[in-house]
Amino acid sequence: MLSQTAEYALRAVLYVAEHGDDRLVQVSEMARVLRIPRNYLSKIVHALVREGVLLSTRGKSGGFRLAVVPDRLYVVQVVAPFGSLGEARHCLLGRPHCSDRAACAAHTRWKNVAERVAEFFRETTIAELLESAATPA
Amino acid sequence: MLSQTAEYALRAVLYVAEHGDDRLVQVSEMARVLRIPRNYLSKIVHALVREGVLLSTRGKSGGFRLAVVPDRLYVVQVVAPFGSLGEARHCLLGRPHCSDRAACAAHTRWKNVAERVAEFFRETTIAELLESAATPA
DNA sequence: ACAAATTATCACCTTATCATGATGAAGACA
DNA sequence: TGTCTTCATCATGATAAGGTGATAATTTGT
Numbered sequence: 001m002l003s004q005t006a007e008y009a010l011r012a013v014l015y016v017a018e019h020g021d022d023r024l025v026q027v028s029e030m031a032r033v034l035r036i037p038r039n040y041l042s043k044i045v046h047a048l049v050r051e052g053v054l055l056s057t058r059g060k061s062g063g064f065r066l067a068v069v070p071d072r073l074y075v076v077q078v079v080a081p082f083g084s085l086g087e088a089r090h091c092l093l094g095r096p097h098c099s100d101r102a103a104c105a106a107h108t109r110w111k112n113v114a115e116r117v118a119e120f121f122r123e124t125t126i127a128e129l130l131e132s133a134a135t136p137a
Numbered sequence: 138m139l140s141q142t143a144e145y146a147l148r149a150v151l152y153v154a155e156h157g158d159d160r161l162v163q164v165s166e167m168a169r170v171l172r173i174p175r176n177y178l179s180k181i182v183h184a185l186v187r188e189g190v191l192l193s194t195r196g197k198s199g200g201f202r203l204a205v206v207p208d209r210l211y212v213v214q215v216v217a218p219f220g221s222l223g224e225a226r227h228c229l230l231g232r233p234h235c236s237d238r239a240a241c242a243a244h245t246r247w248k249n250v251a252e253r254v255a256e257f258f259r260e261t262t263i264a265e266l267l268e269s270a271a272t273p274a
Numbered sequence: 275a276c277a278a279a280t281t282a283t284c285a286c287c288t289t290a291t292c293a294t295g296a297t298g299a300a301g302a303c304a
Numbered sequence: 305t306g307t308c309t310t311c312a313t314c315a316t317g318a319t320a321a322g323g324t325g326a327t328a329a330t331t332t333g334t
Contacts, residue, residue: 059301196331
């Protein structure tokens with residue numbers, strides 16, 4: 001559903017949201033704890049800085065923190081820069097123009113499901129994900 | 138959501154289901170009409186034969202037809218051989234063991250959405266997709 | 275038997291994704 | 305100032321997905 005890269009990004013942002021309240025979080029630490037290749041993660045978080053999701057500080061005792069408060073940071077913002085997230089609302093059969101009017105075979109049945117997926121990414125915040133982690137079912 | 142290959146497979150099966158009632162459908166025809174690279178499609182439909190979704194006949198006036206009646210042929214059967222569709226029910230954060238008990242951050246929120254997706258593939262038949270194509274909204 | 279048509283298969287190529295290692299740039303602090 | 309730490313970046317490689325072209329195998333029909 002998510003590319004490896006997008007999944008890394010989401011896990012990194014969740015980690016920063018959870019551990020970065022009162023300090024900066026280093027790439028080395030995230031890479032070690034989350035078991036993500038270090039330099040690869042470095043590129044990913046840097047991309048998130050460019051996207052305005054994270055803020056970075058260089059030099060000794062540098063690191064990353066959120067650029068947006070967790071309850072205003074939506075999953076889509078974290079995941080979209082890596083691989084098309086628009087794919088969720090995309091036609092299942094890959095047609096460039098697929099709407100209610102010009103419906104492909106799968107369209108009507110699929111669109112309800114696709115809308116659920118898109119909704120999840122669009123409306124779920126990082127804060128909400130942390131909450132549900134804190135209160136396991 | 139689907140790999141390119143899986144999407145090709147689904148479109149090919151839908152084509153055979155729609156046009157193969159009283160004849161065999163050739164790869165060349167499908168490739169031309171569906172705009173799918175011919176030899177690549179050839180490999181895909183051959184895989185579907187091995188999976189028991191299609192039947193093939195060689196030689197002059199050969200071609201493909203369904204091995205299963207459309208209302209007993211589920212989308213998952215067509216799509217599963219190409220890329221894991223089990224990914225739909227997979228943990229969003231890629232954890233190997235992610236259940237209600239050991240829930241990752243995204244688990245509880247994600248699983249409802251994922252189940253919808255899995256359900257679509259598991260419970261939708263090729264016949265149903267053809268029906269909804271026949272009666273556009 | 276032969277030729278034509280069609281699926282089956284082999285060998286490769288191209289591209290994107292994932293990943294690694296080395297180096298540059300910026301800031302903190304003695 | 306110098307040095308250490310950390311982010312930023314570059315060049316490269318590994319792997320898998322997607323795609324192409326040629327050839328073999330099988331059946332039909334004459």
